Amino acid sequence: MKSDERKRSWAEPYKIKMVEPVRMISREERQEAIEEAGYNTFLLRSRDVYIDLLTDSGTSAMSDRQWAGMMLGDEAYAGSENFYHLEEAIQKFYGYKHVVPTHQGRGAEHIISQLMIKEGDFVPGNMYFTTTKLHQELAGGTFVDVIIDEAHDPENEHPFKANVDLEKLERLIEEKGADRIPYVSIATSVNMAGGQPISLGNLKKVRELTDKYDIPIIHDMTRVAENAYFIKQREPGYEDVPIKDIVHEICSLTDGATMSAKKDALVNIGGFLALNDEELFKLAQNMVVVYEGLHTYGGMAGRDMEALAIGITESVEENHIRARVGQVQYLGEKLLDMGVPIVKPIGSHGVFLNARKILPHLSQDELPAQTLAAALYVDSGVRSMERGVVSAGRNHETGEHNYPELELVRLTIPRRVYTQAHMDVVAESVEAVYKNREEITGLEFDYEPEYLRFFQSRFKKR
Numbered sequence: 001m002k003s004d005e006r007k008r009s010w011a012e013p014y015k016i017k018m019v020e021p022v023r024m025i026s027r028e029e030r031q032e033a034i035e036e037a038g039y040n041t042f043l044l045r046s047r048d049v050y051i052d053l054l055t056d057s058g059t060s061a062m063s064d065r066q067w068a069g070m071m072l073g074d075e076a077y078a079g080s081e082n083f084y085h086l087e088e089a090i091q092k093f094y095g096y097k098h099v100v101p102t103h104q105g106r107g108a109e110h111i112i113s114q115l116m117i118k119e120g121d122f123v124p125g126n127m128y129f130t131t132t133k134l135h136q137e138l139a140g141g142t143f144v145d146v147i148i149d150e151a152h153d154p155e156n157e158h159p160f161k162a163n164v165d166l167e168k169l170e171r172l173i174e175e176k177g178a179d180r181i182p183y184v185s186i187a188t189s190v191n192m193a194g195g196q197p198i199s200l201g202n203l204k205k206v207r208e209l210t211d212k213y214d215i216p217i218i219h220d221m222t223r224v225a226e227n228a229y230f231i232k233q234r235e236p237g238y239e240d241v242p243i244k245d246i247v248h249e250i251c252s253l254t255d256g257a258t259m260s261a262k263k264d265a266l267v268n269i270g271g272f273l274a275l276n277d278e279e280l281f282k283l284a285q286n287m288v289v290v291y292e293g294l295h296t297y298g299g300m301a302g303r304d305m306e307a308l309a310i311g312i313t314e315s316v317e318e319n320h321i322r323a324r325v326g327q328v329q330y331l332g333e334k335l336l337d338m339g340v341p342i343v344k345p346i347g348s349h350g351v352f353l354n355a356r357k358i359l360p361h362l363s364q365d366e367l368p369a370q371t372l373a374a375a376l377y378v379d380s381g382v383r384s385m386e387r388g389v390v391s392a393g394r395n396h397e398t399g400e401h402n403y404p405e406l407e408l409v410r411l412t413i414p415r416r417v418y419t420q421a422h423m424d425v426v427a428e429s430v431e432a433v434y435k436n437r438e439e440i441t442g443l444e445f446d447y448e449p450e451y452l453r454f455f456q457s458r459f460k461k462r
C-alpha cells in the first residue's frame with residue numbers, strides 16, 4: 001500500500017441498488033441446525049445462516065452492467081453471440097488463443113486431466129486443490145506438491161508463499177523423467193495455502209525450467225487478478241503496472257488455463273478451459289460436447305456467458321480489486337489485533353483461522369477445524385469451511401487419512417456482498433469463540449463418502 005493511501009479510509013467503490021434480507025435464528029435453533037447437519041457447514045440450509053463465509057465461489061454480487069448483459073442472452077444452441085464476446089474478453093485480458101466454455105472450473109479440470117494425463121504420470125503443482133487433484137488422480141496421475149516449505153507454515157510471513165520450490169520440481173523431473181510429467185499445474189492465489197500469491201519472478205523461473213524439459217504449464221487461474229494485486233503491492237518493479245497488464249503477463253508465461261469463473265470473474269456460474277495449442281484445443285472441443293454441452297456454450301446459458309465477459313473486464317479494474325482484497329485484509333487485521341491465530345500474511349479471498357493453534361487440546365483425529373467451524377456457526381450464525389484433515393481425504397493406497405500440516409477454518413469473503421459492519425460482527429464472533437476455546441470438544445466421522453468427502457460427510461461428538 002502506498003503511504004498516502006494508508007492515511008485515509010477507503011470505501012467500497014460501488015453503492016447498493018438491491019438488497020437481500022438476512023436473518024439470524026436463535027442460538028438454540030443454530031445448535032439444532034448444526035446437529036441436523038451432522039456438524040458439517042456444507043449441510044446447513046442457507047436460510048439458517050446469518051453471514052455466509054462458506055465460499056467466495058458463485059456467491060458474489062453482479063454489477064448493474066452484468067445484469068444488463070443478462071438481458072442480451074442469445075440462447076441459440078449453436079454459435080451464440082455471447083460466446084464470441086466471452087472468447088474476445090478471454091483473448092484480450094488473458095491472452096490465451098482458444099477457449100472451451102465449461103459449466104464451472106471442475107468441468108475444465110476434467111477435460112484437461114483426461115486429455116493430458118496417462119496412467120502412472122506425475123503432476124507437480126504449487127499445493128493441491130481438492131477438485132484439481134481428484135481429476136488428476138481419476139485420470140491415472142499422482143499429484144506431487146512442489147510449493148515452497150514456507151507455504152505449510154501459517155506463521156511464516158513470506159510475501160509469495162505460492163512460489164514453486166524449483167529444486168523440488170527439478171528433482172522430480174530428473175527422478176521420474178520428463179515424459180512422465182504431462183504438465184506442471186500452477187495456481188495463482190493458492191486456495192489451500194490461504195489465498196497466497198506466486199511472484200512473477202518465480203513463475204518466470206518455472207517457465208525456464210519447464211522449457212528446458214519441454215513440459216507445458218497449465219494455470220489454475222481462478223483467482224489470477226487477486227494474485228496480480230499482491231504482485232503490484234509486493235514485487236519490486238510492478239508498483240505502477242496496471243493490474244490488467246500483470247494478469248496478462250502471468251497468463252503469457254503459461255500454456256493453458258482452467259478457470260472457475262465463479263470467483264475472480266464475478267459470476268454465479270461458469271468456467272472455461274483456455275489453450276494455446278491448436279491440436280489440444282481441437283481434442284478439448286470434441287470432449288466438451290460429451291460432458292458439458294456444445295463447444296459454444298459448454299453448459300452455460302448465453303446470458304451467463306455475457307455476464308462472464310463483462311465480469312472479466314470488471315475483475316481487473318484497480319478500484320474493484322483493491323476494495324475486494326482490502327476487505328479481506330480489514331477482517332484479517334481485526335483478528336490479528338484481537339490476538340486470534342490466523343494464516344499470515346492475510347490472504348486474498350479469505351481469512352484462514354489456525355485451528356491447530358486455537359484448539360491445541362484436540363489431536364488431528366479429533367478434527368479441530370471441523371469442530372471450530374461448527375462452534376463458530378453456533379456462536380453467531382457465521383458459516384465457514386473446514387480446510388484440514390477432512391478436506392485432505394484419504395491416501396488411495398493405504399486408506400489412511402492424509403494429515404496436512406495446515407488445519408484451518410476459512411472465512412471466505414464473497415465479492416461486493418458484505419459491508420465492513422458484517423466484518424466487524426464476524427470478528428467479534430471469532431473472538432468470542434476464541435475466548436471459550438478450552439471448552440470446545442472434538443468430533444469424529446459418522447458418515448464418509450468416497451469422493452471429496454468434506455462436502456457430504458457427517459460427524460458426531462466424540
Ligand SMILES: Cc1ncc(COP(=O)(O)O)c(C=O)c1O
Pocket residue numbers: 057104105106107129131132187191220222259260261262271
Ligand atoms: C483454486 C480452485 N481451483 C478449482 C476450483 C474448482 O472450480 P469449481 O468449483 O468452479 O468447479 C476451485 C473451486 O472449486 C478453486 O478454488
Ligand SMILES: N[C@@H](Cc1ccc(O)cc1)C(=O)O
Pocket residue numbers: 054055056057130131191260391412
Ligand atoms: N472452489 C470453491 C468451492 C469449493 C470448495 C471446497 C472445495 O474443496 C472444492 C470446491 C471454493 O474454494 O470455495
